[in-house]
Amino acid sequence: xxxxxxxxxxxxxxxxxxxxxxxxxxxxxxxxxxxxxxxxxxxxxxxxxxxxxxxxxxxxxxxxxxxxxxxxxxxxxxxxxxxxxxxxxxxxxxxxxxxxxxxxxxxxxxxxxx
Amino acid sequence: xxxxxxxxxxxxxxxxxxxxxxxxxxxxxxxxxxxxxxxxxxxxxxxxxxxxxxxxxxxxxxxxxxxxxxxxxxxxxxxxxxxxxxxxxxxxxxxxxxxxxxxxxxxxxxxxx
Numbered sequence: 052x053x054x055x056x057x058x059x060x061x062x063x064x065x066x067x068x069x070x071x072x073x074x075x076x077x078x079x080x081x082x083x084x085x086x087x088x089x090x091x092x093x094x095x096x097x098x099x100x101x102x103x104x105x106x107x108x109x110x111x112x113x114x115x116x117x118x119x120x121x122x123x124x125x126x127x128x129x130x131x132x133x134x135x136x137x138x139x140x141x142x143x144x145x146x147x148x149x150x151x152x153x154x155x156x157x158x159x160x161x162x163x164x165x
Numbered sequence: 166x167x168x169x170x171x172x173x174x175x176x177x178x179x180x181x182x183x184x185x186x187x188x189x190x191x192x193x194x195x196x197x198x199x200x201x202x203x204x205x206x207x208x209x210x211x212x213x214x215x216x217x218x219x220x221x222x223x224x225x226x227x228x229x230x231x232x233x234x235x236x237x238x239x240x241x242x243x244x245x246x247x248x249x250x251x252x253x254x255x256x257x258x259x260x261x262x263x264x265x266x267x268x269x270x271x272x273x274x275x276x277x278x
Contacts, residue, residue, distance in 0.1 A: 093258075141208075156202075
């Protein structure tokens, strides 16, 4: 069975641009969450979605938004990119509501903002 | 607010040595879950263990063991007889009632042959 897949794997953008990151959960998983991992730090929670509804949001500005589609895949959008948005963006899925479950992570999208 | 502290930034050992990773957490909630994840160089976090706040039993799984002590808010992780394949970054994480998972800064473990 396929694991969590994220695309693209690497992305280079310039300040002020917009970016869309994509995530396909493991088949049968209904919850998707997004994390930002800056080099040398632990992942920081951005969003969690379950059954297409937002269940949780971390301390990130409104430039960050996300959605979950009927097939449970998800997109993370970041507007007006800043240099500080450069990070590894990780997506995770889980079968249920996701809150306290074991999470299955993808390999991430490495975003570089120049 | 919750916080997870992993005081050790890096640990380097020789193969077959034991290594213990410390994790201290803070939360005001009485019900919470603790996790350990491993991040190899490929970047993908891999789940190792989950423990809820009502279960203070220590656990052993192969060469891995965990010591949960609620009185000291600690959830330490030991790798026995380390192997080169254990080289990775290890993260402790906490999720209380607000369903937002908080990770520590991670401990980089390097096992030398």
